[in-house]
Amino acid sequence: MNALLRIFGLWRRRWPALALGLLVSMAALLVAVAMMTLSGAMVFSLGAMAAAPLLVRLLGPGRVVLRYLERLTTHDAMFRALGDVRLWFFRGLARGAAGGIGYRRSADLLARLVNDVDALDGIYLRILIPLAQAVILLPVLIWQVGKGSLLLALAIAVLYGVAAFHLPYRAARASRAAGGRLGESVSALRVAVFDTLSGLREVRAFAAEGRMLALIQAREAALFSAQHDLAGRAARAQAGALLCGQGAILAVIVAAAFDPLLAVAAFLAVAAFEPIAGLARAGVLAGHAAASAERVIEAAESGDALPDPATPAPLPRGSALRFEGVQFRWQADRPFVFDGLTLDVPSGSRVALLGPSGSGKSTLAALALRLAAPQSGRILLGGVDIASLAAADLRGRIAYLSQATHLFDDSIRANLLLARPDASEDEMWAALESARIAEVVRALPQGLDTWVGEAGGNFSGGQGRRLALARTLLSTAPILILDEPCAGLDADTERGFLQTLNETGSGRTVILIAHRLTGVERFDRIWRLSEGRAAAAAG
Amino acid sequence: MDTTKTVARQWVRAQTKESHGFTAIVAACSLAGAAASLVGAWCAAQALALALATRELSLGYLGGFLAAALVQAGCAILAERFAFDAGAAARRRLRSDAMARLLAAGPAMLRGAHSGTLASVVIDRIEAVDGLFVRWLPAAMLALAVPAMVAAVVLTLDPVAGAILIGAGLLVPFAMALSGLGAAAAARSQFAAMARLQTRFLDRVSGIATIVLAGRAEAEAQALARAADELRQRTMRVLRVAFLSSAGLDCAAAVALIAIALRYGGQYADGSLASIPAALFVLLASPQFFAPLRAFAAAYQERMHATAAAEALAELPPLPPQTPPLEVRNVAAHGITIDFYDVSLSWDATRGKALDGVSFRIPAGQVVILAGPSGAGKTSIIEILLGFVRPDSGRVTFNGADIATLVPQALARLTAWVGQRPMLFAASIAENIRFAKPEATDDEVDAAAEAARVMDFAILLPQGLETVIGEGGYGLSGGQAQRIAIARAFLKDAPILLLDEPTAHLDPVTEADVLESLKRLCAGRTTLLASHATAAHAFSSRRVDLRGGRVVGTRGAT
Known part of the structure; x- marks a missing residue:
């Protein structure tokens, strides 16, 4: 329930639009009830023939137009509100995901963004609006019928209350668990399908087709079981509401035997039960929506382990990096990666960090970018502890080529511009030259507008790596951290790139992370990482 | 475009045929429910007329009314259950088929398509086919049968009221045809927009660290917001047209209701009490005349979703012909x-x-x-x-x-x-x-x-x-x-x-x-x-x- 309230809070900007939709739907409802009641009154000619012109000229067309407007306004308001939720979700994800999505799965996040957010649209259209209509109609019903017979009014009110409030409430409670299962099973199915499709190479190479298909079918069966459960509950709740409506008609017939004038209440009852017919079914939806709201909020608010300080310090002028007695491990039950690491990287220097894989070379970059914070010790940028800076400011100073740098399913141009949105064509070509890929790109018929493919799939491994490198070099940040920039490159290309790196803009700090040197690099300092500390190595 | 449309239409027909057993049961349950509701309306009309005329309660009619309501509720539950089974069976069949084709085509697929796009075909498009079985098929079968049933009964009781209902009913297909034309094209482009948005999001989520570290998270969020807004506009374009057909229905229903009210209002004033049970029945049964049409209009978009899914599935590579496996084991030794x-x-x-x-x-x-x-x-x-x-x-x-x-x-x-x-x-x-x-x-x-x-x-x-x-x-x-x-x-x-x-x-x-x-x-x-x-x-x-x-x-x- 709290999760649902949070979602309403997110819709704040759309409250006027949502309220308008509600108002229009109320108007449409009242017109419909008035029309049905007047028709009934006319049949029993309760002095209502005078109302005929009103009925024909006003209520009939009014009802058609209002219903149309109701559908448009409510749907439009709903889509806007859901768009806001999606945006909030992405921002939340971005806040906590500077280090990657970690142990979460992208397909699960997508399921939350698409299926769970969509499940929320039922809250407004199929729960809130009919519920509000029921709340308004109930007193009208009691008052209208009560004028003739209080007892009949009471009987109808009870049946109405059961159909509009009690059954939906019970359905919502009962379907809470199944709704949660539904969300989880959609996500599990999505993960299985996505794993299979993005891993098609591995699946084919290891002849895992049958296994993966069996897994997908098992997950699908779980999804069907949850859906079946919910559909069954919905059908039963719906049938209960139908019986309540018929019960009201029965009550009217019985009452009419005592007072014929009460017969007109039958038409009022038919009109009043119509808009709430879907509420019992919507109760099932509410259970599902509540579970979905929880999943959406959980995903958007996880992460962000390192929030910015309340009042971030201004960014210092200098760009010297200093690690001071840093002690760090990723998890309490894992060994220390650094234990008393002290390291100086003066502004504008060229530094190499060497070490075997697993010695913490990439962890060092993560600490400098504040993707993780040391358990003790400090990291200083221009003499200021980076813990006191805003993460976005800090990261604006550092261009980082990680081993997991992602190439987006977009054009080469769009991929490059990510690092520097205002880069000119010449600057892009210069970066491509430095990364030793310009020749390849120039030979492509579409040049910079060539599509890169999923994770750079339209290029070979080494070419993709060089495109990512070009993107990093294009950035104007004063510190460059290059984590294994040459992995997957052949020896000639590697040497060529390292020579260009020697000439890269003066005044820029370059930190090269590698497990070996080729001999052509020129460095001011070379550090070797081992056993959690850095030792100066002979250049 | 026209050939894919024909292919899609044939596909929908083929799918329907595949689950013929289920859909026949669904149709039988729905028809039985509709018949029960007519019996209920007739019992209610008789009981009410009797109560008004003689101040007596007929237990027979009241019991009939109650029994009819119970049958109606039971039939609705059963119809829904079998419709679900039909939909689930179809989705299972389609998903296995789509996956088998993708697996057979293998990694070469990934050179031309993002795995996120393919996943959205396998998950979302096929899930959307459910509506074809759960909502559209039953609605399509009842859309003609039930109104015809109601009209026939009303015609025998009161030819004028029957004529009014039939006249109003004829307005409906006219309104639908008018609005259905544009809606189909719009639905197709809406689905394409949805798939694009999903693929884009999946790609951005996998590379979210790269985006955040480049300081582009907010710019990317804005771009996603624009894409989502574009999707909303497309969807609203579909709905504006789709709702017109609902409005056409509302219009027909309102015309019928007012016409019937005017007719009986006049009669009762004349004191022709004899026609009262018939009048009551017509009033109580006329919602039954329009309800299946309403359900049909609401379900029409399900058919469009299914057609869009059919087109996406048709684009998947076909299964290769089975080649006899060659024995290499003996040489491999x-x-x-x-x-x-x-x-x-x-x-x-x-x-x-x-x-x-x-x-x-x-x-x-x-x-x-x-x-x-x-x-x-x-x-x-x-x-x-x-x-x-x-x-x-x-x-x-x-x-x-x-x-x-x-x-x-x-x-x-x-x-x-x-x-x-x-x-x-x-x-x-x-x-x-x-x-x-x-x-x-x-x-x-x-x-x-x-x-x-x-x-x-x-x-x-x-x-x-x-x-x-x-x-x-x-x-x-x-x-x-x-x-x-x-x-x-x-x-x-x-x-x-x-x-x-x-x-x-x-x-x-x-x-x-x-x-x-x-x-x-x-x-x-x-x-x-x-x-x-x-x-x-x-x-x-x-x-x-x-x-x-x-x-x-x-x-x-x-």
């Missing part, structure tokens, strides 16, 4: 000799040939180094051997048998592969290794992990091999991920070994260790090792030099 004869391949016609007249031989049980700069075609050669792609011309043979005659599964049995970017699943390290051979014992997995030097780092992790890693190997360094891929190759134990830069992310010490264990793995197997690491070149004296898709030199490999 003595090792496999691989021959390339004048092989050419281009991934994309505009980008020139990836391989151009490549010929070389790997003698049985020997190691051949494939050397050349990145983009020279090394990976293309390996992907041909893995069966991911077929050469445009030329032949590749195993012991003289063309691999084009092998089924992919037979090829997969013969080869073990370590790729440049091994795909690691979000699961434990042991499960990731076991992917190569699901029936492997724990000891076999341990041995493979040991041989590939996975144990070296796993031993430092809290749960050892049972430690869970994230999607794409999160929590491991590049070198560690590579070693898991090598462990898979050890575990698989196949006669052909294809190694694509197996040591690209390793430091010299680990590289030497891994090469040492690879050397043991290579013993007696036909091995192709694509690498530019100098250490790897000590592996074998046989090598093929590639440049720009052509063989520029061979040593011991012709």
Whole structure:
């Protein structure tokens, strides 16, 4: 329930639009009830023939137009509100995901963004609006019928209350668990399908087709079981509401035997039960929506382990990096990666960090970018502890080529511009030259507008790596951290790139992370990482 | 466009036929429910008329009314249950079919489509087909039958009221046809927009760290907001038209109600009491006349969704014809000799040939180094051997048998592969290794992990091999991920070994260790090792030099 309230809070900007939709739907409802009641009154000619012109000229067309407007306004308001939720979700994800999505799965996040957010649209259209209509109609019903017979009014009110409030409430409670299962099973199915499709190479190479298909079918069966459960509950709740409506008609017939004038209440009852017919079914939806709201909020608010300080310090002028007695491990039950690491990287220097894989070379970059914070010790940028800076400011100073740098399913141009949105064509070509890929790109018929493919799939491994490198070099940040920039490159290309790196803009700090040197690099300092500390190595 | 439309229409018809048994039950239940509701309305009218005329309650009619209500409720529950089963059966069938086709087409699919787009076809489009069975089919079957039933009964009781209902009913298809035309096209483009948005989001989520570190998170969020808003506008465009058909229905219903009210209002004032039960019945039954039409209008978009799904499914590659598996086991026992004869391949016609007249031989049980700069075609050669792609011309043979005659599964049995970017699943390290051979014992997995030097780092992790890693190997360094891929190759134990830069992310010490264990793995197997690491070149004296898709030199490999 709290999760649902949070979602309403997110819709704040759309409250006027949502309220308008509600108002229009109320108007449409009242017109419909008035029309049905007047028709009934006319049949029993309760002095209502005078109302005929009103009925024909006003209520009939009014009802058609209002219903149309109701559908448009409510749907439009709903889509806007859901768009806001999606945006909030992405921002939340971005806040906590500077280090990657970690142990979460992208397909699960997508399921939350698409299926769970969509499940929320039922809250407004199929729960809130009919519920509000029921709340308004109930007193009208009691008052209208009560004028003739209080007892009949009471009987109808009870049946109405059961159909509009009690059954939906019970359905919502009962379907809470199944709704949660539904969300989880959609996500599990999505993960299985996505794993299979993005891993098609591995699946084919290891002849895992049958296994993966069996897994997908098992997950699908779980999804069907949850859906079946919910559909069954919905059908039963719906049938209960139908019986309540018929019960009201029965009550009217019985009452009419005592007072014929009460017969007109039958038409009022038919009109009043119509808009709430879907509420019992919507109760099932509410259970599902509540579970979905929880999943959406959980995903958007996880992460962000390192929030910015309340009042971030201004960014210092200098760009010297200093690690001071840093002690760090990723998890309490894992060994220390650094234990008393002290390291100086003066502004504008060229530094190499060497070490075997697993010695913490990439962890060092993560600490400098504040993707993780040391358990003790400090990291200083221009003499200021980076813990006191805003993460976005800090990261604006550092261009980082990680081993997991992602190439987006977009054009080469769009991929490059990510690092520097205002880069000119010449600057892009210069970066491509430095990364030793310009020749390849120039030979492509579409040049910079060539599509890169999923994770750079339209290029070979080494070419993709060089495109990512070009993107990093294009950035104007004063510190460059290059984590294994040459992995997957052949020896000639590697040497060529390292020579260009020697000439890269003066005044820029370059930190090269590698497990070996080729001999052509020129460095001011070379550090070797081992056993959690850095030792100066002979250049 | 027209041919795809016809194809889609035929597809919908074929799907309906496939679940004929279920849909017949759904139709029977729905019709029985509708009949019960008419009986109920008739009982109510009689009872009410009697109560008004004589102040008496007829228990028979009241009981009939109650029984009819119960039957109606029961039928609704049953109809819904069977409709669900029909939908589930169809979705199961379609999803298995789509996955089978994608799996048969294999990795070559990924060159042309984002896996996120394909996943959205398999998940969302097929889920959308459910509405065809759960809502559209029952609605379509009742849309004509029930109004006809109501009209027939009303006609016998009161021809004028019957004529009014029929007249109003005839307005409905007219309004629908008018609005349905534009809606179909709009629905198609809306689905395309939805799929685009999803693919885009999936891509951005996988690379979210890159976006955040580049300081572009807010810009990307704005772009996503614009895309979502575009989707809303498209959806509203569909709905504006779709709601017109509902409005047409509302209009028809209002006309009928007012006309009937005017007619009976006049009669009752004249004191013609005889027509009262009929009047009551007509008033109570007229919602029954319009309800199925309303359901039909609401469900019409389900059919459009199903049609859109049909079009997306039609674009998936067809299942290849079954070729009889060729026996290679007997020859494989003595090792496999691989021959390339004048092989050419281009991934994309505009980008020139990836391989151009490549010929070389790997003698049985020997190691051949494939050397050349990145983009020279090394990976293309390996992907041909893995069966991911077929050469445009030329032949590749195993012991003289063309691999084009092998089924992919037979090829997969013969080869073990370590790729440049091994795909690691979000699961434990042991499960990731076991992917190569699901029936492997724990000891076999341990041995493979040991041989590939996975144990070296796993031993430092809290749960050892049972430690869970994230999607794409999160929590491991590049070198560690590579070693898991090598462990898979050890575990698989196949006669052909294809190694694509197996040591690209390793430091010299680990590289030497891994090469040492690879050397043991290579013993007696036909091995192709694509690498530019100098250490790897000590592996074998046989090598093929590639440049720009052509063989520029061979040593011991012709």
